[in-house]
Amino acid sequence: MLESLQRPQSSVTVVAVIPGNQRGAAVADIRRAELAPGSGSVLGCVLGLRGGGGGGGRLVVWDAADREAPPAAVDDSCSDFSWEEVSSSSSSSISSSSSSSFRLVAVGCECDLKLLQVTVQRSTCVSVLCVSHCPADELLQTLTEQVDGDEQLRELRSMRVLSFAAGRCRALLNDHWLLQLQWRRQEEAEPQKLTWRRLGASGDGEGRAAVHHCLCRDFLFTLGSSGLIRVYDITDGCLLASVDLPAYLSSVPVDEEYVFPSSSSFCVLQVSADLSTAVAVTQTHAAVAVDLDLYFRMFPQHLLCAAPPAGPPLHAQQPGDQDRLLSSSCSLAALGSTFSPDR
Incomplete structure (x- = not known):
């Protein structure tokens, strides 16, 4: 299926392509879809059950450009995910002539967090490996220790991934707690940094x-x-x-x-x-x-x-002749300069 939007004042056409690969998912079942940055065709989707409610589903990854490669599905249910952003100097994605590797973080329906390694090879099955797992009870325990006494921290009701770049994941918990995790190495089992901020x-x-x-x-x-x-x-x-x-x-x-x-x-x-x-x-x-x-x-x-003004106004508070030395002195003082009347 191909959908396009032609902007009237621009020659650029924005195109959204959903592959007709029969191995892929039906469009009606897709609740969330995102392309892996830098891949061009590696697609991750959260699929919901038809007629079912809730925001969770099954996470499926496949190469939309390879009709022969079957998709790979993550066993546990998933409510949200995000691919790792890549840059020209980043080593978060590894590519060769035959295979490419990407990382993503996935949120389970129980608010647990997983770091997944996705390997794509032409004409073969896409592989998904769980590199790190942060259970919800461990996240809740760590947060409760830092903010003891908050009645709203007895359970994790929701988690949404905000960003994932350079091994650093930012997520929003219970709609008002900011969580930051840091994986410093490519295949690190546990995050090295854990910080919390309340909105x-x-x-x-x-x-x-x-x-x-x-x-x-x-x-x-x-x-x-x-x-x-x-x-x-x-x-x-x-x-x-x-x-x-x-x-x-x-x-x-x-x-x-x-x-x-x-x-x-x-x-x-x-x-x-x-x-x-x-x-x-x-x-x-x-x-x-x-x-x-x-x-x-x-x-x-x-x-x-x-922010309030950092210095005095450029114009003198008392209206007067703008050619006087007092006016020039006031303006230069506002700019952080000194005035010498002998010049």
Whole structure:
């Protein structure tokens, strides 16, 4: 099946290809799919049972470009996964003329975490090897020891992988705890680094009911079904800003042909790499793009991390002749320079 989207003001065509390989999964069964970075054809999918509920399923990996190679399935059920991001200088993926190797982290339905090694060889079965396993009870015990007395840490209810790059995995537990694991070597059995951060309180509780998350640089964006986006600093969990999509849509002029329905329920969020634009999608397949610079100029009170001016204003507080020495001295002081009247 081939779907394409032609952008009217660009010559670029965005194409999503789902292979017609009979060994692959039926499109209706796929709950989540992601290509391995740098592979071009190695695809991981979480398959759900038809007619079944819940977000878990069976993790299946196959090479979409190789019709002869059968897929490989992970035995345990899976609720989320993420391939390891690769770079030109990274050794996280190993390739040769005959085979390629990739890594991914998978979250089980019991909130356990596995590091899997996937090896793909032409015309042969894809192999999946479990390199490391972090049971849910061990994660919960470690977290409870660090934050003793929190009533919300008696069980792990949910876990979502936010990113996996250079052996470092970031995940969100119970919708408000940030977990970071570090595997320093290629086939290390246990992670070497374990850190926790709690997300700052949102005040209305919606941050804990987020339907989608997006990690961009060192910022975590969460999306509520009502269209409320919250921005957190992943280094300390502090709440930095919020974006109210319904308030934004009611404040900007729109064409009557594209009136956004007020009852829409949001489900997907993506943020550009330069942090300039956020795009949210509803369950009715409507999309909203927000220029974040414009938004925070319209709603400066939603930017909680705005820094106060570091120095005095460039203009003198008392209006006067801009050609006087006092005016020049004030401007140079604001720039951190000194003024010599003898020059």
